[in-house]
Amino acid sequence: MAQLVITKALSKTDYANKQAHVELAERMKQRDAGSAPALGDRVAYVIIKGGKGVAAYDKSEDPLYVLENNIPIDTKYYLDNQLSKPLLRIFEPILGDKAESLLAGDHTRTIQVSTPSVGGLMRFAVRTATCLGCKTPLKKGESAVCANCKGRAPELYQKQQNIVNDLEVRFSRLWTQCQRCQGSLHQEVLCTSKDCPIFYMRKKVQKEIQDSTTTLDRFNNPLYIKNFNPSHPDLKYHYIAHTSCDVMEERAAMKAQDMYLGVLFSMEDLSVYGYMTNTKVKFITVLTVPDVIIKDLDMKNVFRRIHTAYVNHTSNPFYDIDSQKMIKSKKFEQEIEAIGRGRALEGGNRSSVPPAAHGP
Structure with a gap:
């Protein structure tokens, strides 16, 4: 996430044309005026997926908000505007005219998109709990596994417990790294540096622990x-x-x-x-x-x-x-x-x- 963050100073609010960081600052102010960027602050943002024809300034979003709500990143924007030209300059002397084939073709058609938890159709979506074994929708009274997978409950429980344990170890290591960075292993980490890759890694793992613990609690x-x-x-x-x-x-x-x-x-x-x-x-x-x-x-x-x-x-x-x-x-x-x-x-x-x- 840290590699995708764009940062700009909020020097004024009356630009001739709409700016991504200004529009985001206004949206953040509507969500929580206390934590929103003020004039003179630097605004960090990423570009998220939007509808066809939506301007880039309307697709800017706070990186932490994106992590917490699983909002998909606009990969095409970053590929076209930040990666394609440098990559073509590197590979053109080697591949010539074929260099552009690196950015298009069958190998680019398979992508993974996380399911967002806010916005769009998600406000109308109805969540249905599924079996942790076979993924079939659970009936009333079933919390973790269906009747067919009941015999696998200990195995599935141990598998989910191992996932939680691995995430906790990862979070502890990231937390310790942040403590060492601030110079104390005995105090809370107060760092909110949105330019640090460890900061986003720590927040992402924290979100994954919460989701995994929620799944584990179904047992x-x-x-x-x-x-x-x-x-x-x-x-x-x-x-x-x-x-x-x-x-x-x-x-x-x-x-x-x-x-x-x-x-x-x-x-x-x-x-x-x-x-x-x-x-x-x-x-x-x-x-x-x-x-x-x-x-x-x-x-x-x-x-x-x-x-x-x-x-x-x-x-x-x-x-x-x-x-x-x-x-x-x-x-x-x-x-x-x-x-x-x-x-x-x-x-x-x-x-x-x-x-x-x-x-x-």
């Missing part, structure tokens, strides 16, 4: 995740909740009553607690490690309140318990908010309680 279908600690990214708790489900399955084997499973595992600054109902609904709570010891009785009370809120929500006759959809009830949100804030007040500012409910 343990999260129904609700709440983060009470804004200093920790949601993705961190998302991953912890998913990892905890495997530990809970091991501990809860051969038992059929409501269970408080205690501390599942601990990290440097976090402790993870688990609770499972007799219908195999899992509740996971992550606490930042405080200076005082947290009693099991207190945690049991927290889980009972979360369980009660869940039961009250599912008792609604209009709620489809087999829908596999995330819980978006305002009343349920308020009850979880009250539980989390109450726990935070008891333990001071040191505690955060992001509960996660997972389907069976």
Whole structure:
């Protein structure tokens, strides 16, 4: 992506002809005035695919927005305007008139285009979940694999887990490289340099991790995740909740009553607690490690309140318990908010309680 970025200074807004960077700055201002480029800033942009006859200034877009939404790049624009002439100058002395055949022909007809998530017909598209094995549309109640591929579920789960692991290693290496660049391995990376190839690689891998983790979560279908600690990214708790489900399955084997499973595992600054109902609904709570010891009785009370809120929500006759959809009830949100804030007040500012409910 960094090799395709064009950067121009926003020196004025009243050009005689429309300019790509000026039009983009105006669109970014409409999206978020706080983060939009101001007069005197340099505007980085790439050219994206557009309809036939659309001017280049209408196809300019913020590189980060393109990465986050899988918007396809206008490869023909870059080939015709930035690559063709230098390539022809290099190969003409060798190939003569045949040099132009490098840029046209059968070998140029196969291209890969990512599916955008915004704009065009995508606003009218209906997403359908497909089986991770055979890609057939899933029926109601199926979250990861169809009935025919159920026997392959462990294999598909391990395959997806390996993908997530590889992406996490890649992200860690890129993150460390950015930390070394800023001169500290113990602070958050604040760099937003849109001229750096590592910056875009890091953002791209971060997006891929989120997508891959979402796919992985289909095996343990999260129904609700709440983060009470804004200093920790949601993705961190998302991953912890998913990892905890495997530990809970091991501990809860051969038992059929409501269970408080205690501390599942601990990290440097976090402790993870688990609770499972007799219908195999899992509740996971992550606490930042405080200076005082947290009693099991207190945690049991927290889980009972979360369980009660869940039961009250599912008792609604209009709620489809087999829908596999995330819980978006305002009343349920308020009850979880009250539980989390109450726990935070008891333990001071040191505690955060992001509960996660997972389907069976």
